[in-house]
Amino acid sequence: MTRPHTITRERGLRLLRTMRTIRQASERIAALYPTNVMETPVHLCIGQEAVAAGICHHLQDRDQLFLGHRTHGPAMAKGLGLRPLFAELYGRTTGCSRGFGGSMHLYDPEHGLPGSSAIVGGSIALAVGAGLAAQLQKQDFLGVAWFGDAATNAGVCYESMNFAALRGLPVLFVCEDNGYSNVMPKSVHSAHDIETLAKVFMPTVAVDGTDALATFAAAGEAIASIRQGGGPRFLHCQTKRWMKHQGHEKCDIVTVDRERDCPIHKLEAFLRGSGLASGAELAQTACEIEAAIDDAIAFASASPFPTPELLEA
Numbered sequence: 001m002t003r004p005h006t007i008t009r010e011r012g013l014r015l016l017r018t019m020r021t022i023r024q025a026s027e028r029i030a031a032l033y034p035t036n037v038m039e040t041p042v043h044l045c046i047g048q049e050a051v052a053a054g055i056c057h058h059l060q061d062r063d064q065l066f067l068g069h070r071t072h073g074p075a076m077a078k079g080l081g082l083r084p085l086f087a088e089l090y091g092r093t094t095g096c097s098r099g100f101g102g103s104m105h106l107y108d109p110e111h112g113l114p115g116s117s118a119i120v121g122g123s124i125a126l127a128v129g130a131g132l133a134a135q136l137q138k139q140d141f142l143g144v145a146w147f148g149d150a151a152t153n154a155g156v157c158y159e160s161m162n163f164a165a166l167r168g169l170p171v172l173f174v175c176e177d178n179g180y181s182n183v184m185p186k187s188v189h190s191a192h193d194i195e196t197l198a199k200v201f202m203p204t205v206a207v208d209g210t211d212a213l214a215t216f217a218a219a220g221e222a223i224a225s226i227r228q229g230g231g232p233r234f235l236h237c238q239t240k241r242w243m244k245h246q247g248h249e250k251c252d253i254v255t256v257d258r259e260r261d262c263p264i265h266k267l268e269a270f271l272r273g274s275g276l277a278s279g280a281e282l283a284q285t286a287c288e289i290e291a292a293i294d295d296a297i298a299f300a301s302a303s304p305f306p307t308p309e310l311l312e313a
Contacts, residue, residue, distance in 0.1 A: 009276040019052075045072060046243050054219050055223075066143070069104045078112060089103055104116060124145040135170065148181070149180075149186055161201040171233075177238050183245065212263050
């Protein structure tokens with residue numbers, strides 16, 4: 001989908017701050033991970049920040065977001081703070097899951113994060129359940145299923161789309177398609193085309209997932225339609241994974257142009273070129289985020305580890 005970009009200064013800077021927070025936090029996690037201060041596996045989303053920022057900008061705290069194993073970006077974009085995130089990665093009681101969940105099991109009900117699943121496709125049906133609850137209870141919230149391209153091979157994906165379409169549920173399906181299931185490209189693990197499959201069940205939009213403004217626009221239209229009773233929608237966000245499937249190392253099987261494929265560089269160039277922000281403002285934003293990450297790490301390091309007694313609380 002190609003369209004001219006129009007956005008206010010406030011929204012543009014908010015999108016940028018969200019993406020920079022995700023990127024800079026991810027880069028710090030990658031740097032810290034080899035020092036063994038984190039016992040949990042991590043799945044980083046460097047290069048995929050535009051999907052989280054563009055979509056979650058339109059979500060409210062009441063909307064229920066169900067994540068898979070690559071959780072950090074969408075969770076931060078939805079409202080999870082740096083302190084509870086880093087404390088969880090450090091396995092401390094001040095973490096969002098009290099140190100018991102780790103990276104793949106983030107929990108923040110205040111911001112509409114009821115839990116995440118390490119099972120590929122495991123969260124899709126839960127989002128549909130949330131949409132069914134909203135419909136039955138006549139409440140104004142969405143269920144949001146967030147998954148990768150590999151999850152579209154799971155039977156629960158078809159079943160969930162079918163049921164959501166059959167009942168006209170307020171559910172947004174978000175496929176964050178980085179082209180790989182661990183190290184397997186789609187040509188090896190999928191016999192179907194994702195968009196063709198989704199269109200059988202509901203209106204589907206493909207979007208450049210490295211373009212925050214395009215993602216923002218597509219998500220806004222889809223979410224507005226769902227809120228107006230239009231039934232489920234499917235967003236196919238094509239992006240690139242800069243890191244290995246798991247861990248802190250750069251991916252060695254994906255060709256990435258760090259300028260052309262970088263969602264942050266794209267948005268910053270747009271903001272400068274449109275006169276919406278200066279280079280000095282953008283640099284200041286990066287510095288402020290780095291200071292907040294320093295604070296979160298200090299907070300996590302000073303927090304206590306959980307004890308067996310907490311499991312009974």
